[in-house]
Every structure is written in structure tokens, then in C-alpha cells.
Amino acid sequence: MSPQNFRSKFGAPQQPASCLSTGHGHPAAWQAINTLTPSLFRAASEQRTIYGSVQEAILINLFGNVSFAASGNFRIRGHNGKAMPLTLHLRFAGPPLSGKSDTHDRFNAPVVEAMKGWKKRWLFDNVTPATLLRKIRSGSVLSMLSMAEGRGHLGDQVSGQLSRSFQELNDLYDSHVPALDRADDDDDELVENAPDSAIFVTCVNVQNDKHRAWLDKHAQDASGSGYLYRLLMMEAVEVAMEGAGSQQREVALLDYDQRIVELIASARLNLEATPASQLPVIDVPPEAEKVLRQAQERFVQMPGSFLSSNDARVFAVRLAANTRRIAGCMHVFERCEGPISVDTMTRATTIAECFSAHWLSTVFPPKATPDGVQRGQRLLDALHNLARQSGRWTPSWREADIVTLAPNFGWSKVEMKAAITAICGAGFAQVVPRIENGRRVIKLELIPNSVPTF
Incomplete structure (x- = not known):
């Protein structure tokens, strides 16, 4: 085992989500974009090229x-034969200048245009649960919670109540209109005319700090309610690159606009x-069910030690449901007819796996490397450098001599001894009498199979 593996053996920080493709074998955001169906891939790629938005915000x-x-x-069609909606609940967390507003506004533009003339309120931002449900019950059966900057939505004030209304969000995720409560009992007209189903999509963009604060406070309740497993999340640490801007003409994005307008016109009539x-x-x-079933078995393994076996199964089942919805969205957008194809479902499973890797990374953020592990790594690197200089196959030093070097590292003798204990405990060295x-004498020896080839 090479010294580079020292940190991972001690449970050191995972790589950020953007590096998951190389760090953990799961698709990164750019790979998920490459997996999109043709029209969506072209629109996503053009958004990246012209506006420079980070890939996570684009997805x-x-x-x-x-x-x-x-x-x-x-x-x-769901796994049990019952139909489920194609609604998705999504959240992107990114730093300033990651392209949240540009991406949100560009992809939202044809939706706003297509919804002009719709008599009911359809676009919501920092709405309270009571107001949202009142609007839906009064006929807002096609609606969307959409924000370029959702700080208020994830805040602790009244405007943040909806983000914590997990039971209502669970119902709306499945297109069920939440049941009336006592406060509505005296409104006979509302009770009589309230729809039993409605379309409600969420697409919230927010900065990393507010997203992290919300998870720290509410992740446990959100998980217990089941809503957290339904919510697709991505987090980025990068800022947007400099795009081509007006130097490149939009082509694929205009095709996207046209298709969105067509779909919404049809949806309004429906x-x-x-x-x-x-x-x-x-x-x-x-054949498509088989692809999804195989993916679901992979999904069960993804949480590893983060979730219990029961919770890992819940995670996988909810992710599989979102995979169906992603496949259905691409199927409809691409004007496909008939049932879902194996190709579309395969693409959807890759995209969902990318979402799940981000979900795990943001719900279970990596912990800081302990000081003792950091010192152990530094000592191990220094010892290997000394071994290279000496050319000895089994390099060894008197333990007392190594401890004497502590001031050269800026450490106390106690800290140097702790570093020695760390690398011995990890199996990279051993303290032996000779x-x-x-x-x-007591010597510190590097274990031969941990020494890299000179």
C-alpha cells in the first residue's frame, strides 16, 4: 500500500462531488450531461458554452x-403497475458566480412565455404552505416553485416554512393535493371544488451556506418523513467559466424553447x-424494467456505511422512482412514442446515479482529516524521502532519533510520538527491538511492502 492511501485508510475526506467519477466510480455531472438524450444534450452543452454555467446547475x-x-x-408506469407523475423536486447549491441565475433564467424563459394567459397562479417562490395549498385547491393544478436564489425558502422565517412542510411536499411530489384540515372546513366551496390531483415541480437554486445550514437543522426530520429521499440535490464548489456570450449564436437552446412551448401548450389543454x-x-x-432493477441493486450499495440496510433500501427505491421520472421526461421531450426504450432507461440510470452521488456527498459531507492523521501523513512522506536518499530496501531509524526531529516539524515530542503511532497503526511502519x-535499541522500520519502487 502506497503512502498516498494513508488518508483513505483512516477515513479521510472524500473528494468533492465534482470529482466523483474518478474518486468513487460514480458519474460526474459532465458525464451525466453526456448521457442526456440528443436534444437535451445539445441544449445543456450550448448553455455551458455560451453562459459558462457549472454542469450541476445546468442539470x-x-x-x-x-x-x-x-x-x-x-x-x-411504476414498479407496482400504478402510474406516477413525471414531477421532480430538485435543488442546486452553489457558490456565488456559479451561474445559478443565468441558468435558471435561461431555462425558465420559454416556460414563462408559454404560461402567459394561464388564469391561475402557477409560479411560486417564497410562498407559505397555507398560501400554496389554497392556490392549488382553488385551481392552480399546474404549478412550479422556482427560484434563482432560494435563501428565504431555506431560511428560518415564515418564508421558509414550505421547505420544512415535508408531509405536504410528499403529497405534492406524487401529485396528490393534501387533505383539507380544520381551518378549511367552513369553506364549503373550496371543499366541494378542490381538485384531488395537481402538478407541482420544485427547482430551487441556493448558495452553499444556506443549503448546509438547512441540512444541519432539518435533514433528520426530512429523512424521517421520507421527503429527503425524494429530493434530488446537487452541490458545486466551482464558479462558472467564461462563456462565449454573444459571440456564439443560440441554436440548440432555441430548439429547446420551441419544444418547451409545444409541451406546455399541450399540457394546458390537457x-x-x-x-x-x-x-x-x-x-x-x-427489458427496460430489467435495466432499472439492476440499477436499483447498485443504488442499494451506494450509501455504504452511511445508512442502515433498511434506509439504504428506501434510498434505492426512491431513487429508482426518480429514475423512472427522469426517463419519462426525456422520452416525452424527445417526442418518443410507445413505451420507454432500454436506451432511454439506461441513460436515466446513469443520470440518477450522478444525482445520488451528489445527494450522498451533500447529506453526509466529508469530515475534516484529524490532526494526528495529517501529522502521520507528513511523517510518512518524510520517511519515504529519507529512504529514497539512503537507498536502503528496509529503511529503519532509531525511534529516539525520529522523536528528536520533532522541532523540525514544528511539533512537540508528544505529537511526534502520536504520528509514529498513527503510521504504525495503519500498517506502514513498525517499532521493533534490534x-x-x-x-x-528500539527502531522504527518502514514495512517493505509499503515502500514505493525507487
């Missing part, structure tokens, strides 16, 4: 708006005549 905002447009046209719970259903044939010149 979240693209799927948020495609989900809104597709959900009013079709549903998709929902004026048909409840959301009665929309036509896209079937998933056995006889030299007839005298017994």
Missing part, C-alpha cells in the same frame, strides 16, 4: 423545466379537460 435547472412541461402531458391523475401513461416494458553492536 438541475434543465430537468426542473422539462419536468414541468412534460408532467402535464404524461405519467409513467389539464383544462383532464385531472392530473388521469393523464395518459407511458409503459415500461420488461541488537546493534551488542546493544538493544
Whole structure:
């Protein structure tokens, strides 16, 4: 084992989500974009090229708006034969200048245009749960929570209540209108005319600090309610690159605009005549089900030690449901007919795996490397450098001599001894008694198989 593996053996920080493809074998955001169906891939790539947005922001905002447009046209067959909506609940967390606003506004633009003339309120931002439910019950059956900067939505004030209303969000995720409570009992007209189903998509962009504060306070409750497993999240630490801007003409994005307008026009007609719970259903044939079933088994393994076996199964089942929805969204956007193809489901499983890797990285952030481990790594590196200089196959030093070097590292003798203990405990070195010149000495020896090839 090489010294480079010292940190990982001690449970050191995982790589950031953007490096998951090389660090953990899961697709990174750029790989998920490459996996998109052709029209969506071209739109996402052009957004990146022209506006420079980070890939995570592109995926979240693209799927948020495609989900809104597709959900009013079709549903998709679930694993138990029941139909589920194509609605997605998404959140992107990124630093300032990561492209949140540019990406949100660009992908949202054709939706705003297509929804002009819709008589009911459809676009919400920092809305309270009571107001949202009142609007939906009064006929806002095609609606979206969409924000370029969702600090208030994730805050502790009244405007942040909806982000913590997990039962209501669970119902809306499944297109169910939450049941009326006592406060509504005296409104006979509302009780009589309230729809039983509605389309409700969420696409929230927020800065990393507010996202982290929300998770620190509410992740346990959100997980216990089941909503956290339904929420697709991505987090980025990079800022946007400099895009081509006006130097490159939009082509694929204009095609995206046209398709979104077409889908929403159709959705408006559908929902004026048909409840959301009665929309036509896209079937998933056995060969596509097999692809998803195999992916779900991989999903179970992804949480590793982070989740119990029962919670890991919940994680996998909810992710598989989102995978169906992602596949259905791409199927509808690409004008595909008939059941979901194996190709589309395969693409969806890769994209969902990318989402899940980000979900795990943001829900279970890496812990800081302990000081003792950092000192152990520094000492191990120094010893290997000394070994290279000496050319000895089994390099060794008197333990007392190594401890004497502590001030050169800026450490106390106690800290140097702790570093020695760390590398010995990790199996990279050992402290052993030896006889030299007839005298017994205590030596620190690097274990041969941990020494890199010179």
C-alpha cells in the first residue's frame, strides 16, 4: 500500500462531488450531461458554452423545466403497475458566480412565455404552505416553485416554512393535493371544488451556506418523513467559466424553447379537460424494467456505511422512482412514442446515479482529516524521502532519533510520538527491538511492502 492511501485508510475526506467519477466510480455531472438524450444534450452543452454555467446547475435547472412541461402531458408506469407523475423536486447549491441565475433564467424563459394567459397562479417562490395549498385547491393544478436564489425558502422565517412542510411536499411530489384540515372546513366551496390531483415541480437554486445550514437543522426530520429521499440535490464548489456570450449564436437552446412551448401548450389543454391523475401513461416494458432493477441493486450499495440496510433500501427505491421520472421526461421531450426504450432507461440510470452521488456527498459531507492523521501523513512522506536518499530496501531509524526531529516539524515530542503511532497503526511502519553492536535499541522500520519502487 502506497503512502498516498494513508488518508483513505483512516477515513479521510472524500473528494468533492465534482470529482466523483474518478474518486468513487460514480458519474460526474459532465458525464451525466453526456448521457442526456440528443436534444437535451445539445441544449445543456450550448448553455455551458455560451453562459459558462457549472454542469450541476445546468442539470438541475434543465430537468426542473422539462419536468414541468412534460408532467402535464404524461405519467409513467411504476414498479407496482400504478402510474406516477413525471414531477421532480430538485435543488442546486452553489457558490456565488456559479451561474445559478443565468441558468435558471435561461431555462425558465420559454416556460414563462408559454404560461402567459394561464388564469391561475402557477409560479411560486417564497410562498407559505397555507398560501400554496389554497392556490392549488382553488385551481392552480399546474404549478412550479422556482427560484434563482432560494435563501428565504431555506431560511428560518415564515418564508421558509414550505421547505420544512415535508408531509405536504410528499403529497405534492406524487401529485396528490393534501387533505383539507380544520381551518378549511367552513369553506364549503373550496371543499366541494378542490381538485384531488395537481402538478407541482420544485427547482430551487441556493448558495452553499444556506443549503448546509438547512441540512444541519432539518435533514433528520426530512429523512424521517421520507421527503429527503425524494429530493434530488446537487452541490458545486466551482464558479462558472467564461462563456462565449454573444459571440456564439443560440441554436440548440432555441430548439429547446420551441419544444418547451409545444409541451406546455399541450399540457394546458390537457389539464383544462383532464385531472392530473388521469393523464395518459407511458409503459415500461420488461427489458427496460430489467435495466432499472439492476440499477436499483447498485443504488442499494451506494450509501455504504452511511445508512442502515433498511434506509439504504428506501434510498434505492426512491431513487429508482426518480429514475423512472427522469426517463419519462426525456422520452416525452424527445417526442418518443410507445413505451420507454432500454436506451432511454439506461441513460436515466446513469443520470440518477450522478444525482445520488451528489445527494450522498451533500447529506453526509466529508469530515475534516484529524490532526494526528495529517501529522502521520507528513511523517510518512518524510520517511519515504529519507529512504529514497539512503537507498536502503528496509529503511529503519532509531525511534529516539525520529522523536528528536520533532522541532523540525514544528511539533512537540508528544505529537511526534502520536504520528509514529498513527503510521504504525495503519500498517506502514513498525517499532521493533534490534541488537546493534551488542546493544538493544528500539527502531522504527518502514514495512517493505509499503515502500514505493525507487
